[in-house]
Amino acid sequence: MPDEPLLSIRDLHAYYGQSHVLQGVELTVGQEPLALLGRNGMGKTTLCLAVTGLLPTVRGSIRFAGQELVGKPPHRIAALGIAYVPQGRRIFPSLTVEEHLRLVPRRRRADGGEPWTEERIYTLFPRLAERRRQPAGTLSGGEQQMLAIARALLTNPRLLIMDEPSEGLAPVIVEQLVTTLRHLAQDGLAILLVEQRxxxxxxxxxxxxxxxxxxxxxxxxxxxxxxxxxxQQRYLGVSAWQAA
Known part of the structure:
Protein backbone atom coordinates (compact mmCIF):
# COMPACT_ATOMS: atom_id res chain seq x y z
CA MET A 1 0.00 0.00 0.00
CA PRO A 2 1.74 3.19 -1.17
CA ASP A 3 0.04 5.41 1.40
CA GLU A 4 0.59 3.10 4.39
CA PRO A 5 2.36 4.91 7.25
CA LEU A 6 5.83 3.75 8.25
CA LEU A 7 4.55 2.50 11.63
CA SER A 8 0.91 1.54 12.15
CA ILE A 9 -0.38 0.34 15.54
CA ARG A 10 -3.90 -1.05 15.68
CA ASP A 11 -5.92 -2.24 18.70
CA LEU A 12 -2.74 -2.98 20.64
CA HIS A 13 -3.04 -4.59 24.06
CA ALA A 14 -0.09 -5.40 26.33
CA TYR A 15 0.21 -7.02 29.70
CA TYR A 16 2.59 -7.36 32.62
CA GLY A 17 1.38 -10.58 34.17
CA GLN A 18 -2.32 -9.97 34.84
CA SER A 19 -1.97 -6.20 34.57
CA HIS A 20 -3.60 -4.88 31.37
CA VAL A 21 -1.32 -1.89 30.56
CA LEU A 22 -2.02 -1.03 26.92
CA GLN A 23 -5.74 -1.09 26.20
CA GLY A 24 -6.39 -0.84 22.49
CA VAL A 25 -3.73 1.67 21.38
CA GLU A 26 -4.23 3.16 17.90
CA LEU A 27 -1.33 5.19 16.52
CA THR A 28 0.54 5.87 13.29
CA VAL A 29 3.97 7.34 12.64
CA GLY A 30 5.07 8.65 9.25
CA GLN A 31 8.12 10.66 8.26
CA GLU A 32 6.94 13.63 10.33
CA PRO A 33 8.16 13.43 13.96
CA LEU A 34 5.50 12.39 16.45
CA ALA A 35 5.70 13.20 20.16
CA LEU A 36 3.90 10.96 22.63
CA LEU A 37 3.03 12.76 25.86
CA GLY A 38 1.53 11.58 29.12
CA ARG A 39 2.08 11.46 32.85
CA ASN A 40 4.08 8.70 34.57
CA GLY A 41 2.46 5.29 34.55
CA MET A 42 0.25 5.87 31.51
CA GLY A 43 1.90 3.17 29.35
CA LYS A 44 4.33 5.16 27.20
CA THR A 45 7.40 3.02 27.91
CA THR A 46 5.30 -0.13 27.62
CA LEU A 47 4.35 0.97 24.11
CA CYS A 48 8.04 1.40 23.21
CA LEU A 49 8.82 -2.07 24.53
CA ALA A 50 5.92 -3.58 22.62
CA VAL A 51 6.99 -2.01 19.31
CA THR A 52 10.61 -3.14 19.73
CA GLY A 53 9.65 -6.70 20.72
CA LEU A 54 10.98 -6.37 24.26
CA LEU A 55 7.52 -7.01 25.71
CA PRO A 56 6.24 -10.24 24.16
CA THR A 57 2.84 -10.41 25.87
CA VAL A 58 0.86 -8.36 23.36
CA ARG A 59 -2.09 -8.76 21.03
CA GLY A 60 -3.20 -6.56 18.19
CA SER A 61 -1.18 -5.34 15.23
CA ILE A 62 2.08 -3.43 14.87
CA ARG A 63 3.07 -2.97 11.23
CA PHE A 64 6.36 -1.41 10.18
CA ALA A 65 7.11 -0.72 6.52
CA GLY A 66 4.33 -3.17 5.64
CA GLN A 67 5.56 -6.00 7.88
CA GLU A 68 3.82 -7.31 10.99
CA LEU A 69 6.04 -7.03 14.08
CA VAL A 70 3.93 -8.84 16.66
CA GLY A 71 5.61 -12.18 17.36
CA LYS A 72 9.01 -11.14 15.97
CA PRO A 73 12.04 -11.17 18.31
CA PRO A 74 13.80 -7.86 19.08
CA HIS A 75 16.83 -8.51 16.85
CA ARG A 76 14.59 -9.12 13.83
CA ILE A 77 12.66 -5.91 14.51
CA ALA A 78 15.90 -3.94 14.86
CA ALA A 79 17.13 -5.39 11.57
CA LEU A 80 14.04 -4.00 9.82
CA GLY A 81 15.15 -0.48 10.73
CA ILE A 82 13.88 0.44 14.21
CA ALA A 83 16.34 1.83 16.74
CA TYR A 84 15.45 2.38 20.40
CA VAL A 85 17.07 4.81 22.84
CA PRO A 86 15.67 3.65 26.20
CA GLN A 87 14.90 5.76 29.22
CA GLY A 88 18.02 6.02 31.36
CA ARG A 89 20.38 5.56 28.38
CA ARG A 90 21.50 1.98 29.36
CA ILE A 91 25.16 2.42 28.46
CA PHE A 92 27.94 0.09 29.68
CA PRO A 93 29.90 2.08 32.31
CA SER A 94 33.19 0.23 31.87
CA LEU A 95 33.31 0.45 28.06
CA THR A 96 34.78 3.49 26.35
CA VAL A 97 32.87 5.63 23.87
CA GLU A 98 34.87 4.07 21.05
CA GLU A 99 34.12 0.53 22.25
CA HIS A 100 30.38 1.27 22.41
CA LEU A 101 30.37 2.43 18.80
CA ARG A 102 32.42 -0.52 17.56
CA LEU A 103 29.95 -2.99 19.07
CA VAL A 104 27.04 -1.77 16.94
CA PRO A 105 26.04 -3.97 13.96
CA ARG A 106 26.07 -1.88 10.78
CA ARG A 107 23.27 -1.97 8.22
CA ARG A 108 22.69 -0.16 4.97
CA ARG A 109 20.57 2.95 5.02
CA ALA A 110 17.25 1.99 3.43
CA ASP A 111 16.65 5.33 1.68
CA GLY A 112 20.08 5.39 0.06
CA GLY A 113 21.17 8.49 1.97
CA GLU A 114 24.53 9.06 3.61
CA PRO A 115 25.10 6.23 6.09
CA TRP A 116 26.04 6.82 9.71
CA THR A 117 29.68 6.06 10.46
CA GLU A 118 31.88 6.70 13.47
CA GLU A 119 33.37 9.71 11.69
CA ARG A 120 29.92 11.17 11.02
CA ILE A 121 28.92 10.54 14.64
CA TYR A 122 31.94 12.44 15.87
CA THR A 123 31.03 15.33 13.56
CA LEU A 124 27.50 15.39 15.00
CA PHE A 125 28.76 15.04 18.59
CA PRO A 126 32.25 16.59 18.89
CA ARG A 127 32.20 15.98 22.65
CA LEU A 128 32.18 12.24 22.01
CA ALA A 129 35.21 12.60 19.75
CA GLU A 130 37.04 14.35 22.59
CA ARG A 131 36.11 11.52 24.97
CA ARG A 132 36.36 8.55 22.63
CA ARG A 133 38.77 6.65 24.91
CA GLN A 134 36.98 7.60 28.12
CA PRO A 135 34.84 5.04 30.03
CA ALA A 136 31.17 5.82 29.45
CA GLY A 137 30.46 5.69 33.18
CA THR A 138 32.57 8.81 33.67
CA LEU A 139 30.67 10.87 31.10
CA SER A 140 28.14 13.53 32.07
CA GLY A 141 24.43 12.79 31.69
CA GLY A 142 24.29 14.80 28.48
CA GLU A 143 27.31 13.01 27.03
CA GLN A 144 25.81 9.64 27.91
CA GLN A 145 22.64 10.64 26.07
CA MET A 146 24.74 11.60 23.04
CA LEU A 147 26.36 8.18 23.19
CA ALA A 148 23.00 6.40 23.42
CA ILE A 149 21.75 8.31 20.36
CA ALA A 150 25.01 7.66 18.50
CA ARG A 151 24.75 3.94 19.18
CA ALA A 152 21.23 3.92 17.73
CA LEU A 153 22.13 5.97 14.67
CA LEU A 154 24.96 3.64 13.69
CA THR A 155 22.37 0.97 12.88
CA ASN A 156 21.14 3.34 10.13
CA PRO A 157 17.50 3.08 11.21
CA ARG A 158 14.39 4.28 9.42
CA LEU A 159 12.62 4.97 12.73
CA LEU A 160 14.20 6.25 15.94
CA ILE A 161 12.21 5.69 19.15
CA MET A 162 13.38 7.84 22.05
CA ASP A 163 12.04 7.33 25.57
CA GLU A 164 12.33 10.39 27.85
CA PRO A 165 15.62 11.65 26.35
CA SER A 166 15.57 14.96 28.24
CA GLU A 167 15.21 13.31 31.67
CA GLY A 168 17.79 14.59 34.14
CA LEU A 169 19.53 16.90 31.68
CA ALA A 170 20.44 20.56 32.24
CA PRO A 171 18.45 23.10 30.18
CA VAL A 172 21.39 23.96 27.91
CA ILE A 173 21.88 20.26 27.10
CA VAL A 174 18.16 19.87 26.43
CA GLU A 175 18.39 22.71 23.90
CA GLN A 176 21.23 20.88 22.15
CA LEU A 177 19.18 17.68 22.17
CA VAL A 178 16.22 19.45 20.53
CA THR A 179 18.52 20.86 17.84
CA THR A 180 19.96 17.40 17.18
CA LEU A 181 16.53 15.79 16.84
CA ARG A 182 15.38 18.49 14.45
CA HIS A 183 18.50 17.93 12.35
CA LEU A 184 17.88 14.17 12.24
CA ALA A 185 14.27 14.70 11.16
CA GLN A 186 15.41 17.02 8.38
CA ASP A 187 17.83 14.30 7.28
CA GLY A 188 14.87 11.98 6.69
CA LEU A 189 14.79 9.98 9.92
CA ALA A 190 11.33 9.22 11.32
CA ILE A 191 11.12 9.91 15.06
CA LEU A 192 8.78 8.75 17.80
CA LEU A 193 9.61 10.92 20.80
CA VAL A 194 8.24 9.88 24.18
CA GLU A 195 8.37 12.82 26.58
CA GLN A 196 6.95 14.39 29.71
CA ARG A 197 8.30 17.86 29.01
CA GLN A 232 -2.62 20.54 29.34
CA GLN A 233 -3.71 20.48 32.96
CA ARG A 234 -6.21 17.63 32.48
CA TYR A 235 -3.92 15.24 30.61
CA LEU A 236 -0.42 16.32 31.63
CA GLY A 237 -0.79 18.18 34.91
CA VAL A 238 0.97 21.16 33.32
CA SER A 239 0.36 24.63 34.70
CA ALA A 240 0.51 27.74 32.54
CA TRP A 241 3.98 28.76 33.76
CA GLN A 242 5.38 25.28 33.08
CA ALA A 243 4.04 25.33 29.53
CA ALA A 244 5.66 28.69 28.95
Missing part, protein backbone atom coordinates in the same frame (compact mmCIF):
# COMPACT_ATOMS: atom_id res chain seq x y z
CA UNK A 198 5.74 19.71 26.94
CA UNK A 199 8.26 22.28 25.73
CA UNK A 200 10.65 19.62 24.42
CA UNK A 201 7.89 17.64 22.69
CA UNK A 202 6.41 20.64 20.92
CA UNK A 203 9.84 21.96 19.93
CA UNK A 204 10.66 18.73 18.09
CA UNK A 205 7.28 17.58 16.75
CA UNK A 206 4.34 19.42 15.24
CA UNK A 207 2.16 16.31 15.72
CA UNK A 208 1.30 15.25 19.28
CA UNK A 209 -0.45 12.21 20.76
CA UNK A 210 -1.59 12.09 24.39
CA UNK A 211 -1.66 8.79 26.30
CA UNK A 212 -3.90 8.26 29.32
CA UNK A 213 -4.36 4.95 31.14
CA UNK A 214 -3.05 2.83 28.30
CA UNK A 215 -4.98 4.55 25.50
CA UNK A 216 -4.37 7.37 23.03
CA UNK A 217 -7.01 9.89 24.07
CA UNK A 218 -6.14 12.83 21.84
CA UNK A 219 -4.10 13.51 18.71
CA UNK A 220 -3.49 17.13 17.89
CA UNK A 221 -0.98 19.67 16.65
CA UNK A 222 1.68 21.25 18.83
CA UNK A 223 0.10 24.65 18.25
CA UNK A 224 -3.35 23.48 19.35
CA UNK A 225 -1.99 21.81 22.48
CA UNK A 226 0.05 24.86 23.46
CA UNK A 227 -3.07 26.99 23.07
CA UNK A 228 -5.21 24.76 25.30
CA UNK A 229 -4.17 25.18 28.98
CA UNK A 230 -7.24 23.28 30.19
CA UNK A 231 -6.26 20.09 28.35
Missing amino acids: LAVATAVASRIAIMLSGRIVWETSAAELLGDPER
Whole structure:
Protein backbone atom coordinates (compact mmCIF):
# COMPACT_ATOMS: atom_id res chain seq x y z
CA MET A 1 0.00 0.00 0.00
CA PRO A 2 1.74 3.19 -1.17
CA ASP A 3 0.04 5.41 1.40
CA GLU A 4 0.59 3.10 4.39
CA PRO A 5 2.36 4.91 7.25
CA LEU A 6 5.83 3.75 8.25
CA LEU A 7 4.55 2.50 11.63
CA SER A 8 0.91 1.54 12.15
CA ILE A 9 -0.38 0.34 15.54
CA ARG A 10 -3.90 -1.05 15.68
CA ASP A 11 -5.92 -2.24 18.70
CA LEU A 12 -2.74 -2.98 20.64
CA HIS A 13 -3.04 -4.59 24.06
CA ALA A 14 -0.09 -5.40 26.33
CA TYR A 15 0.21 -7.02 29.70
CA TYR A 16 2.59 -7.36 32.62
CA GLY A 17 1.38 -10.58 34.17
CA GLN A 18 -2.32 -9.97 34.84
CA SER A 19 -1.97 -6.20 34.57
CA HIS A 20 -3.60 -4.88 31.37
CA VAL A 21 -1.32 -1.89 30.56
CA LEU A 22 -2.02 -1.03 26.92
CA GLN A 23 -5.74 -1.09 26.20
CA GLY A 24 -6.39 -0.84 22.49
CA VAL A 25 -3.73 1.67 21.38
CA GLU A 26 -4.23 3.16 17.90
CA LEU A 27 -1.33 5.19 16.52
CA THR A 28 0.54 5.87 13.29
CA VAL A 29 3.97 7.34 12.64
CA GLY A 30 5.07 8.65 9.25
CA GLN A 31 8.12 10.66 8.26
CA GLU A 32 6.94 13.63 10.33
CA PRO A 33 8.16 13.43 13.96
CA LEU A 34 5.50 12.39 16.45
CA ALA A 35 5.70 13.20 20.16
CA LEU A 36 3.90 10.96 22.63
CA LEU A 37 3.03 12.76 25.86
CA GLY A 38 1.53 11.58 29.12
CA ARG A 39 2.08 11.46 32.85
CA ASN A 40 4.08 8.70 34.57
CA GLY A 41 2.46 5.29 34.55
CA MET A 42 0.25 5.87 31.51
CA GLY A 43 1.90 3.17 29.35
CA LYS A 44 4.33 5.16 27.20
CA THR A 45 7.40 3.02 27.91
CA THR A 46 5.30 -0.13 27.62
CA LEU A 47 4.35 0.97 24.11
CA CYS A 48 8.04 1.40 23.21
CA LEU A 49 8.82 -2.07 24.53
CA ALA A 50 5.92 -3.58 22.62
CA VAL A 51 6.99 -2.01 19.31
CA THR A 52 10.61 -3.14 19.73
CA GLY A 53 9.65 -6.70 20.72
CA LEU A 54 10.98 -6.37 24.26
CA LEU A 55 7.52 -7.01 25.71
CA PRO A 56 6.24 -10.24 24.16
CA THR A 57 2.84 -10.41 25.87
CA VAL A 58 0.86 -8.36 23.36
CA ARG A 59 -2.09 -8.76 21.03
CA GLY A 60 -3.20 -6.56 18.19
CA SER A 61 -1.18 -5.34 15.23
CA ILE A 62 2.08 -3.43 14.87
CA ARG A 63 3.07 -2.97 11.23
CA PHE A 64 6.36 -1.41 10.18
CA ALA A 65 7.11 -0.72 6.52
CA GLY A 66 4.33 -3.17 5.64
CA GLN A 67 5.56 -6.00 7.88
CA GLU A 68 3.82 -7.31 10.99
CA LEU A 69 6.04 -7.03 14.08
CA VAL A 70 3.93 -8.84 16.66
CA GLY A 71 5.61 -12.18 17.36
CA LYS A 72 9.01 -11.14 15.97
CA PRO A 73 12.04 -11.17 18.31
CA PRO A 74 13.80 -7.86 19.08
CA HIS A 75 16.83 -8.51 16.85
CA ARG A 76 14.59 -9.12 13.83
CA ILE A 77 12.66 -5.91 14.51
CA ALA A 78 15.90 -3.94 14.86
CA ALA A 79 17.13 -5.39 11.57
CA LEU A 80 14.04 -4.00 9.82
CA GLY A 81 15.15 -0.48 10.73
CA ILE A 82 13.88 0.44 14.21
CA ALA A 83 16.34 1.83 16.74
CA TYR A 84 15.45 2.38 20.40
CA VAL A 85 17.07 4.81 22.84
CA PRO A 86 15.67 3.65 26.20
CA GLN A 87 14.90 5.76 29.22
CA GLY A 88 18.02 6.02 31.36
CA ARG A 89 20.38 5.56 28.38
CA ARG A 90 21.50 1.98 29.36
CA ILE A 91 25.16 2.42 28.46
CA PHE A 92 27.94 0.09 29.68
CA PRO A 93 29.90 2.08 32.31
CA SER A 94 33.19 0.23 31.87
CA LEU A 95 33.31 0.45 28.06
CA THR A 96 34.78 3.49 26.35
CA VAL A 97 32.87 5.63 23.87
CA GLU A 98 34.87 4.07 21.05
CA GLU A 99 34.12 0.53 22.25
CA HIS A 100 30.38 1.27 22.41
CA LEU A 101 30.37 2.43 18.80
CA ARG A 102 32.42 -0.52 17.56
CA LEU A 103 29.95 -2.99 19.07
CA VAL A 104 27.04 -1.77 16.94
CA PRO A 105 26.04 -3.97 13.96
CA ARG A 106 26.07 -1.88 10.78
CA ARG A 107 23.27 -1.97 8.22
CA ARG A 108 22.69 -0.16 4.97
CA ARG A 109 20.57 2.95 5.02
CA ALA A 110 17.25 1.99 3.43
CA ASP A 111 16.65 5.33 1.68
CA GLY A 112 20.08 5.39 0.06
CA GLY A 113 21.17 8.49 1.97
CA GLU A 114 24.53 9.06 3.61
CA PRO A 115 25.10 6.23 6.09
CA TRP A 116 26.04 6.82 9.71
CA THR A 117 29.68 6.06 10.46
CA GLU A 118 31.88 6.70 13.47
CA GLU A 119 33.37 9.71 11.69
CA ARG A 120 29.92 11.17 11.02
CA ILE A 121 28.92 10.54 14.64
CA TYR A 122 31.94 12.44 15.87
CA THR A 123 31.03 15.33 13.56
CA LEU A 124 27.50 15.39 15.00
CA PHE A 125 28.76 15.04 18.59
CA PRO A 126 32.25 16.59 18.89
CA ARG A 127 32.20 15.98 22.65
CA LEU A 128 32.18 12.24 22.01
CA ALA A 129 35.21 12.60 19.75
CA GLU A 130 37.04 14.35 22.59
CA ARG A 131 36.11 11.52 24.97
CA ARG A 132 36.36 8.55 22.63
CA ARG A 133 38.77 6.65 24.91
CA GLN A 134 36.98 7.60 28.12
CA PRO A 135 34.84 5.04 30.03
CA ALA A 136 31.17 5.82 29.45
CA GLY A 137 30.46 5.69 33.18
CA THR A 138 32.57 8.81 33.67
CA LEU A 139 30.67 10.87 31.10
CA SER A 140 28.14 13.53 32.07
CA GLY A 141 24.43 12.79 31.69
CA GLY A 142 24.29 14.80 28.48
CA GLU A 143 27.31 13.01 27.03
CA GLN A 144 25.81 9.64 27.91
CA GLN A 145 22.64 10.64 26.07
CA MET A 146 24.74 11.60 23.04
CA LEU A 147 26.36 8.18 23.19
CA ALA A 148 23.00 6.40 23.42
CA ILE A 149 21.75 8.31 20.36
CA ALA A 150 25.01 7.66 18.50
CA ARG A 151 24.75 3.94 19.18
CA ALA A 152 21.23 3.92 17.73
CA LEU A 153 22.13 5.97 14.67
CA LEU A 154 24.96 3.64 13.69
CA THR A 155 22.37 0.97 12.88
CA ASN A 156 21.14 3.34 10.13
CA PRO A 157 17.50 3.08 11.21
CA ARG A 158 14.39 4.28 9.42
CA LEU A 159 12.62 4.97 12.73
CA LEU A 160 14.20 6.25 15.94
CA ILE A 161 12.21 5.69 19.15
CA MET A 162 13.38 7.84 22.05
CA ASP A 163 12.04 7.33 25.57
CA GLU A 164 12.33 10.39 27.85
CA PRO A 165 15.62 11.65 26.35
CA SER A 166 15.57 14.96 28.24
CA GLU A 167 15.21 13.31 31.67
CA GLY A 168 17.79 14.59 34.14
CA LEU A 169 19.53 16.90 31.68
CA ALA A 170 20.44 20.56 32.24
CA PRO A 171 18.45 23.10 30.18
CA VAL A 172 21.39 23.96 27.91
CA ILE A 173 21.88 20.26 27.10
CA VAL A 174 18.16 19.87 26.43
CA GLU A 175 18.39 22.71 23.90
CA GLN A 176 21.23 20.88 22.15
CA LEU A 177 19.18 17.68 22.17
CA VAL A 178 16.22 19.45 20.53
CA THR A 179 18.52 20.86 17.84
CA THR A 180 19.96 17.40 17.18
CA LEU A 181 16.53 15.79 16.84
CA ARG A 182 15.38 18.49 14.45
CA HIS A 183 18.50 17.93 12.35
CA LEU A 184 17.88 14.17 12.24
CA ALA A 185 14.27 14.70 11.16
CA GLN A 186 15.41 17.02 8.38
CA ASP A 187 17.83 14.30 7.28
CA GLY A 188 14.87 11.98 6.69
CA LEU A 189 14.79 9.98 9.92
CA ALA A 190 11.33 9.22 11.32
CA ILE A 191 11.12 9.91 15.06
CA LEU A 192 8.78 8.75 17.80
CA LEU A 193 9.61 10.92 20.80
CA VAL A 194 8.24 9.88 24.18
CA GLU A 195 8.37 12.82 26.58
CA GLN A 196 6.95 14.39 29.71
CA ARG A 197 8.30 17.86 29.01
CA LEU A 198 5.74 19.71 26.94
CA ALA A 199 8.26 22.28 25.73
CA VAL A 200 10.65 19.62 24.42
CA ALA A 201 7.89 17.64 22.69
CA THR A 202 6.41 20.64 20.92
CA ALA A 203 9.84 21.96 19.93
CA VAL A 204 10.66 18.73 18.09
CA ALA A 205 7.28 17.58 16.75
CA SER A 206 4.34 19.42 15.24
CA ARG A 207 2.16 16.31 15.72
CA ILE A 208 1.30 15.25 19.28
CA ALA A 209 -0.45 12.21 20.76
CA ILE A 210 -1.59 12.09 24.39
CA MET A 211 -1.66 8.79 26.30
CA LEU A 212 -3.90 8.26 29.32
CA SER A 213 -4.36 4.95 31.14
CA GLY A 214 -3.05 2.83 28.30
CA ARG A 215 -4.98 4.55 25.50
CA ILE A 216 -4.37 7.37 23.03
CA VAL A 217 -7.01 9.89 24.07
CA TRP A 218 -6.14 12.83 21.84
CA GLU A 219 -4.10 13.51 18.71
CA THR A 220 -3.49 17.13 17.89
CA SER A 221 -0.98 19.67 16.65
CA ALA A 222 1.68 21.25 18.83
CA ALA A 223 0.10 24.65 18.25
CA GLU A 224 -3.35 23.48 19.35
CA LEU A 225 -1.99 21.81 22.48
CA LEU A 226 0.05 24.86 23.46
CA GLY A 227 -3.07 26.99 23.07
CA ASP A 228 -5.21 24.76 25.30
CA PRO A 229 -4.17 25.18 28.98
CA GLU A 230 -7.24 23.28 30.19
CA ARG A 231 -6.26 20.09 28.35
CA GLN A 232 -2.62 20.54 29.34
CA GLN A 233 -3.71 20.48 32.96
CA ARG A 234 -6.21 17.63 32.48
CA TYR A 235 -3.92 15.24 30.61
CA LEU A 236 -0.42 16.32 31.63
CA GLY A 237 -0.79 18.18 34.91
CA VAL A 238 0.97 21.16 33.32
CA SER A 239 0.36 24.63 34.70
CA ALA A 240 0.51 27.74 32.54
CA TRP A 241 3.98 28.76 33.76
CA GLN A 242 5.38 25.28 33.08
CA ALA A 243 4.04 25.33 29.53
CA ALA A 244 5.66 28.69 28.95
